[in-house]
Amino acid sequence: MDDCATCDTAGVPSAGSLPWDIDATTKALIQRVRAGRMRELRHDVPLDDMVALLESDQHYTISSFMECLDCGRVLAWQLCIRGNPILRHADVEEVDRWRWSPVPPRERWARS
Numbered sequence: 001m002d003d004c005a006t007c008d009t010a011g012v013p014s015a016g017s018l019p020w021d022i023d024a025t026t027k028a029l030i031q032r033v034r035a036g037r038m039r040e041l042r043h044d045v046p047l048d049d050m051v052a053l054l055e056s057d058q059h060y061t062i063s064s065f066m067e068c069l070d071c072g073r074v075l076a077w078q079l080c081i082r083g084n085p086i087l088r089h090a091d092v093e094e095v096d097r098w099r100w101s102p103v104p105p106r107e108r109w110a111r112s
């Protein structure tokens, strides 16, 4: 399959030791959702809130599954405390199979 111009280009490599630049990749995904090129399927928190929750250290793995409206595949973006961020394609079945865990109330970690 040829690279998809929407989902295969979302990951922004990090200049440091992480595989992906967390802020820039999250922004790239938000831009694609706002442009109607992807849609959020299921997540711990919306893309806009992922980095704030990560920085609060209150949720071990923060996952967001999105559907690429260009190629139809599902993309997973996962931020982990003290781990590498993961950007990968996933089977649609995984969206519900993922072991979702409760997120602390937003007022405990949100920036605004």
Ligand SMILES: [Zn+2]
Binding pocket: 004, 005, 006, 007, 008, 068, 069, 070, 071, 072, 073
């Ligand atoms: Zn795609």
